[in-house]
Every structure is written in C-alpha cells, then in structure tokens.
Amino acid sequence: MTSSTETTLAELEQRAAARRDRPSYGHDALIACDRLVRIFSTDGVEVQALQGLDLLVTEGELMALVGASGSGKSTLMNILAGLDVPTAGSAKVAGCDLLAMGQKERLRYRRDVVGFVWQQTSRNLLSYLTAAQNITLPMQLRGGGRNRERAARAEALLEMLDVADCRDRRPAQMSGGQQQRVAIAVALANNPSVLLADEPTGELDSATGEQVFAAFRRANEELGTTIVIVTHDQAVADEVRRTVAIRDGRTSSEVLRRTEVDAATGKESQVAREYAMLDRAGRLQLPAEYTEALGMEHRVVLELEQDHIGVWPDAPKEQGASKE
Numbered sequence: 001m002t003s004s005t006e007t008t009l010a011e012l013e014q015r016a017a018a019r020r021d022r023p024s025y026g027h028d029a030l031i032a033c034d035r036l037v038r039i040f041s042t043d044g045v046e047v048q049a050l051q052g053l054d055l056l057v058t059e060g061e062l063m064a065l066v067g068a069s070g071s072g073k074s075t076l077m078n079i080l081a082g083l084d085v086p087t088a089g090s091a092k093v094a095g096c097d098l099l100a101m102g103q104k105e106r107l108r109y110r111r112d113v114v115g116f117v118w119q120q121t122s123r124n125l126l127s128y129l130t131a132a133q134n135i136t137l138p139m140q141l142r143g144g145g146r147n148r149e150r151a152a153r154a155e156a157l158l159e160m161l162d163v164a165d166c167r168d169r170r171p172a173q174m175s176g177g178q179q180q181r182v183a184i185a186v187a188l189a190n191n192p193s194v195l196l197a198d199e200p201t202g203e204l205d206s207a208t209g210e211q212v213f214a215a216f217r218r219a220n221e222e223l224g225t226t227i228v229i230v231t232h233d234q235a236v237a238d239e240v241r242r243t244v245a246i247r248d249g250r251t252s253s254e255v256l257r258r259t260e261v262d263a264a265t266g267k268e269s270q271v272a273r274e275y276a277m278l279d280r281a282g283r284l285q286l287p288a289e290y291t292e293a294l295g296m297e298h299r300v301v302l303e304l305e306q307d308h309i310g311v312w313p314d315a316p317k318e319q320g321a322s323k324e
Ligand SMILES: Nc1ncnc2c1ncn2[C@@H]1O[C@H](COP(=O)(O)OP(=O)(O)OP(=O)(O)O)[C@@H](O)[C@H]1O
Pocket: 040, 041, 042, 047, 048, 049, 067, 068, 069, 070, 071, 072, 073, 074, 075, 076
C-alpha cells in the first residue's frame, strides 16, 4: 500500500470516529422533536397532520408557536402533553421518550413533567371547586406532602399570579382572565418542567389577554418554567424572544427578538429577525411569496459563495428553441 492510501484510510477512520462521538440531535434541549410524524386515518382517508417536524426548545425558554388553522399546532401540543402518540419520529421532553412510554409512565409524565392550560376556561378548572381547591387537587393526586404545605404552595402561586383575592371563589365567580390565571397556577402546582398552553388568550379581550400573558412571563421568570404557547394573538407572539411558525406540519420559519442598546445614546430597542428553518437533511422551506415572485417551481439553481448560498430560478427557456 502507498503512504497516501494509508493517510486516506486513517483520515476516514478519524472522520467516522468524530461522527460517532458527536452529541446526538437535541441532546441538550429540554424538548426535542426529531422528524415527528402524525398521521390520522378516518374512513380510509389519511391526513398527515405532522410531516417530519423538527423542534428544539431549551430549558427556561418562553416561546410561541404560530401557524394557519390546520397547520398541526394542536396535534403537536397534544403529543407534547402526552395525550396523543406520534406515528413516527422521535419526541423527548425532559428526558422522557414520548413514543416509548407505557401507560404508567404516561400518567406520571402528565402529572409531574408537563402542565397545560387550554383555551376553553371550562377545560382548565373544576366548576365545583374554589381556586385554592383546584390548585391543591393535582398535588393531592400526586400524593406526598402535608395539607399545610399544599395550601401554602397554592397561596404562593395565587399571589405570584395576582389572583390571591380569588382564593375562595369558584370559576363562575371569576372573570375569564382570573380563571386563566388560576388555570396557570393549577398547571404549575406540581412544579412541572414544561408548561404548555394552547390559545390561552383566545377567549379574552386584548387587555385581559395581556394580563394573562404577564402571568406566564412571571411564571417563566420566577420559577424558571419552560413555556410553550400556541397563539393567534399577535401581541403574545410579539412579546416573546422566539416565535416558531408551523406550516403544513413542519416548522417553517422562526423570528428571534433581542434587545439592542445604541452605543451612542444608550437607548434600548427591540430588533426582530426572521429565519428560515434548515432541517438536518439540508431541506429549506422557501416562503411562497418569494418563490412565486420569481416564478420558481420544481427546480432551482444553487450557487455556493464564500459567505452565502444563492438560489436562482431555473435557467429561462432559450429563445427560438425547437418545438416538438
Ligand atoms: N383526530 C383527528 N382526526 C383526523 N384528522 C385530524 C385529527 N386531529 C387533527 N386532524 C387534522 O390534522 C390537521 C392538523 O390539525 P391541527 O388541529 O393540529 O391544526 P391547528 O394548527 O391546531 O389548527 P387550529 O389553529 O385550527 O386549531 C388538520 O388537517 C386536521 O383536520
């Protein structure tokens, strides 16, 4: 064997070893969805609600999910809540594998790892219990702890979310916004790693919606809970640092917001930037308005430049080309 061949083999081995040692996708994320697929079959008709969705959420994030009706947001939330099981792919939340969990583990997951707040206030609270009783119920169901400790936690949550005055009221005696804030307290009762909310401000006017969103923010800041909110509410989507858009069952783009300080004036301003998602296979979803504007269809030409990749429409048909 020549020395150059030996070098090549050694290099290949090195590369293979480096690939083996590379940390797995999303190893440090609290929520890691990898090529998630959910197919519903009704009367022989298949609907692909999720079509290979990738999503990583880091611990401590407060983020929003947006998307047109039917794009797959609720399907994803139901999977993350442990209420539905994906058809394929992988989904891990706080180390729990959502595809491999047995019934017992699933119950424990729903009780201890995730909390949820739904749009319909009636789905969040039991109508015959007071706010304080609604909050202590999940703690009682989990068992352990003393009555006094549970009552103290309920009180602390009610105060943190600014609804201490609702302590002894039943849901019918509270406003919609108060009910949703108490619902957040119920979801936080067992100190979950993740709080999921599906359109939590959907039934509220904008001022009340803002108060409810402020309650989520406080839970995120004071307890460090990771929060994912599905919303159509632009005010909510604009206030979080990261908004991920879902299109046709896949994450298609995301907006990141950060605060910039002007060096000269010291003035702070919010800067938002939209990114397209690049999946692990190198696939990129181009916005329909971009591809339509340039008549891009089926095929595009790619050019690698030093610091970017150019995407061009397919070469125009030659003038006077022979007709068949
Ligand atoms: N249980 C089900 N059986 C059959 N099809 C379903 C089921 N649940 C959802 N789908 C379909 O899956 C697709 C995604 O639905 P999903 O409810 O997740 O969308 P969404 O983005 O939450 O919409 P919306 O904003 O209107 O709630 C839709 O085409 C929907 O009709």
